[in-house]
Amino acid sequence: MKIRIDISSDIVGKPIVAESIVETGALLNISQAHLDSTRGELVADIENEKYTDINKALTKRGAKVTVLDTPIIRDEDECIECGACISVCPVDVFSFEADWSLKVEQEKCIQCGTCIQMCPHNALSLER
Amino acid sequence: MVKKSIHDINRKIEEGNVRVVTAEEMVDIVKVTSVSEATKEVDVVTTGTFGAMCSSGAWLNFGHSDPPIKMKKVWLNDVEAYTGVAAIDAYIGATQLSDSMGIEYGGAHVIEDLIRGKSVDVHATSYGTDCYPRKMLNTTLTIDDLNQAIMQNPRNAYQKYNVATNSSNTTLKTYMGILLPNNGNVTYSGAGVLSPLSNDPNYETIGTGTRILLGGSQGYVTGIGTQHSPETNFGTMMVQGDMKRMSPEYVKAASFEGYGTSLYVGIGVPIPILNEDIARATAVSDDDIVTNILDYGVPSRNRPTIRQVTYGELRSGMIDIAGKEVPTSSLSSFKKSRQIASELKESIIQGDFNLTLPVERLSSKTVNRPMKQTSVNPLVGDIMSESVVTIKENASTYEAANKIMTCSFNHLPVVSDKNILTGIVTAWDISKAVAKKEFDFVGNIMTRNVITATPNEPIDIAAYRLDQNLVSALPVIDDKRNVVGIITSDDISKLLARRGNL
Incomplete structure (x- = not known):
């Protein structure tokens, strides 16, 4: 499944994505990334069964995870x-x-x- | 040299052997044959445009109530219409916003709802006279209940329009749509090759009395539009048509985020090919029509022109701005413009639409001037504090706290050794650092994305920026980013207090 990870400015400098991958062992396949001092936005593919783990790990660290299943x-x-x-x-x-x-x-x-x-x-x- | 009269062409329409092409088709016809061949072959060229036309509205006549009322104010679905014309006439303007719904719903939506046959709530108030005793009225009606619903648009069908981009570092919400920061996109308007006035740039056949397609039904050009500016090729026209016969497919309300409402109006204008000059003009292509890209990042009437561009380039989807490929968006619908030009072509071929000559041509001399302003707008440079106190990035937080205590400014612009602005530190930043016990150098606690002003900007613009960014001071910088002063919301409050405007 495809997910979007939004990272706010106060935590954009922290390695939260790397930590979440290490913690869960989920192979996050990042297809797009936009990071600057004001915000971060990543789009990635993830195995369906790993979604709950990675969602929990990222959310715990202050990121916002959105499942990209309702396109425009x-x-x-x-x-x-x-x-x-x-x-x-x-x-x-x-x-x-x-x-x-x-x-x-x-x-x-x-x-x-x-x-x-x-x-x-x-x-x-x-x-x- | 080939010459035809309007009567020759109307006779051909009657006889069913008129040759009509769209302005897009005419480009190729002239290219593969010649101007004189095309003049012989083609009798009428049809144009079309469908885009946001804010300067639009309609005259409505409600009929008299019993007891009668002289409407002092009137609202349709909570959108106020102008009433200062006798008792029960009102003009509903496209950009007037609903008192209760704001930007989501406006005069444009009332117009579309009426054309769709929907019922509209009318509320009117008055002061009561011997002849019009009633003081308040509420009713619900549809377009069929109105005596007249006449669309009359003061400024439509711009010959061409300026293109918008935004060099500033914040997203802007404008009547040209969302403009992304750092020239992130470009928006444009107008039908280019199909634009009515671009196909008759000398106004030889379009003028007062020209019969046109307006909102899907027959209407007329009544004269020049407001702000008509022929010398810069920014001609406009005023148009009129019976709203009761219009189609919602060609009159559509719009709402631009952060700006307000507007009306998308479909207009088709036929151009009779009376001579070779007219034929040559209708062969104009997207690549021949040049317009200006303006920087909406500069919030002034005189927005700087970034470069010139053709509609051909704009329509390609990408243009170059300072070495960067920037995507373009059209705000007008080219597909709909085409549809209008084709429908007009069919109507003429079917004999349903006769051509007229104008009783007066559109002026080719009018000049569009800016407003004469009798009160002088103070500039940032007039009221800013020049004795601004700055600090260096490598200064300690303690030093910053000390400076704030002694100089009475709550904001210290942070500068490099060459006095170039690199950040700002406030009393709040220092309190935060102390509370977190993370205080070392100014460079680590300052805000780097500083909102600034320049000395030549009007105060109103600086005040708007303070408000938009929820800050209370703007360092004032010159074009080299040297700090030359600071302006605070206090300075602006004091100015207003002195004027007695509060």
């Missing part, structure tokens, strides 16, 4: 296919087809929610 949903009646969402998505979920229809690759979504704020027509959501 587009309301096709509200969407006007302007493409406002395209440039704010950190993982290129949105793009244009040749006929300027909006293409949505849900499997790439890391549920950050930036596109929801951007959409002028309230056409994007994360709730199931």
